[in-house]
Amino acid sequence: MHQTIIGQSNPIAIMFFVVFVVITLGITWWAAKRTRTTKDFYAAGRSITGFQNGLALAGDYMSAASFLGIAGLVSTKGYDGLIYSVGWLVGWPIVMFLISEPLRNLGKYTFADVVAFRLQQRPIRAAAAAGSLVVVLTYLIAQMVGAGTLIKLMFGLPFELAIVVTGALMISYVLFGGMIATTWVQIIKAVLLLGGATLLVIMTLAQFGFSYAELFNKAAAATPLGQKFLEPGGLVTSPIDAFSLGLALMFGTAGLPHILMRFYTVPDAKAARKSVFVATGFIGYFYILTVTIGFGAAVLVGQKVIMGIDKGGNMAGPLLAEVLGGNIFLGFLSAVAFATILAVVSGLTLAGASALSHDLYVGVIRRGVANEKEEVKVAKIATVGLGICAILLGILFKGQNVAFLVGLTFAIAASANFPALLMSIMWKKFTTYGAVTSIYTGLTVAVVLLILSPTVWIDIVHKDDVAKVTAQIKEIDTAAGSVDAQIADLQKQMVSDDAIAKLKKNEKVAAEKKNAGIQASVTAKAAEKDALAAKKKEAGAAMPKAIFPLKNPGIYSMAAAFLIGILVSLMKPEKEAQEKFDAEKVREYVGIGAE
């Protein structure tokens, strides 16, 4: 069996990581000298090229959860993990077709700029900032807790220290280097992650004579599931559940504030669309690599070892690297995973800071009047505040099951942010009240339904009850099993009809009498069994049930946000907003007047 050093302090990993930190802090120092105005701080002076932004978008989006999590899911669940990976890509074409160019042409720094373009600034900015901040905070908690757990596994650092290091670096990048430093951290991370994953895949395929057919044959042979490992299994049981999650993933991507914000870093709409094409290509390529890594790990590392280190399979990729490239490759990949986390949390922090300063402080509190210096200062204070918040929340949620937060993030982004953004771009009759009610409806419905869903209501809120009932049922089952065994034992003691036929008359009577006695015991035992079955049913009735049946609320919360937005807009038309739509349209399609 494979001996791993995962879980112990790993000097090679720490060395690679220190190199990454030194380089990125150097870039931050360089970027700090170029970060003066709001345009520099939020949008890197709009100096990033389409290709660079494509890489940065990929670096912003590909989280450690998708790198380690999807490889792990594939290595333990096979084809079902592959299904999951597809969902993470399909939002990108939607971003390109519906969002990227209008967003770039109409806005300045945040997506609230676009929604507020022809509507009343203050209520829209307050609502959009709320939507952004909830998305940023839920995603940050998920990332921070994941970071602490993963870094503890890969570097042997204590959980709290890992979170403080992550938080401190993230604050440094954003605080001093703003969007310029964040962009380059994301670009370097994307190159390292894509390069590392490519190398790992090449080394994996070399073990199979560069034949995918061979890899899959071995994968089916190496796992207990066998051929079923390569077939869709239990992940999608209810179609509506699958559609709901699919909708949230697809349209949530188009509503993530840290992704949307990146489109303001390029000079024009043409570069914005190019960056989506580049990002989609790299992200798609990355998921295909990740899936290969998962299948490779199932064969070359083995499910037993993978799940022995981490039940969720998160260490499948690093373990594979260790098997194929030894301690050095493991150290490199661990450092890349750390860099991956840093790039994502930096993007999130910057998006949160811009919602706080650009939308809430300047847009709402100062009613749009604030000078550059003041706005940058507030953004920097917001960065530190958010960073400290993220560190504290990460430590507070230690050991909690935070997987649901990722689903929640996408559901809120798809329900609170995306509908308002799309309708403000496309629909002339959209009004301020329509937008505000749509955002708050999407936000509330997504959060409330998720709390009532099996994901939270059963797996978290009533976890203890579920465990209690499950234990009770198990106990009853064991009892029923032993009654069954007793019945079987008794039946064995019975004299068979054939044997009776061969017996002499007086022996026959005795045997029949014995059988009758045993039969009575069996009947008594059967009654005992019935009683147990009734007890099991009773215990089962106490099992907590989710109030809302779906695991992800996306389908309902998105529909509610669109419906409310449309109804409220139609009920009370806003003349001024309709008049301004003409100017919006020219700027949206032609780019005249774009920042």
Added chain:
Amino acid sequence: MSKLIKKEDILSDPDFIKLSSQKDTISIILTILELVLYFGFISLIAYNKPFLAQKMSEGDAATIGIPIAVGTIVLSWVLTGIYIWWANTKYDDMVKRIVDKVGG
């Protein structure tokens, strides 16, 4: 603000009407194609698992479901490529013509 004054003219300009309606059509068609692609894949998983579980060739373990899943990823990217191709060859020219008309 001189450009905004001319916005009335741009909006009724036949070139602009053509541009905006073509762009809307392309965006909506491609969005629908992407929805059909992804939710078609999800529907196969939900309603026809045996189809995806078919083996690609006799003697090999790989199932049809694997290239279909990877194909969904690749085709999504191809759709963004189609949009880029259209925008770079047609859309940008139309935009330039209108910008020239307005005088920058």
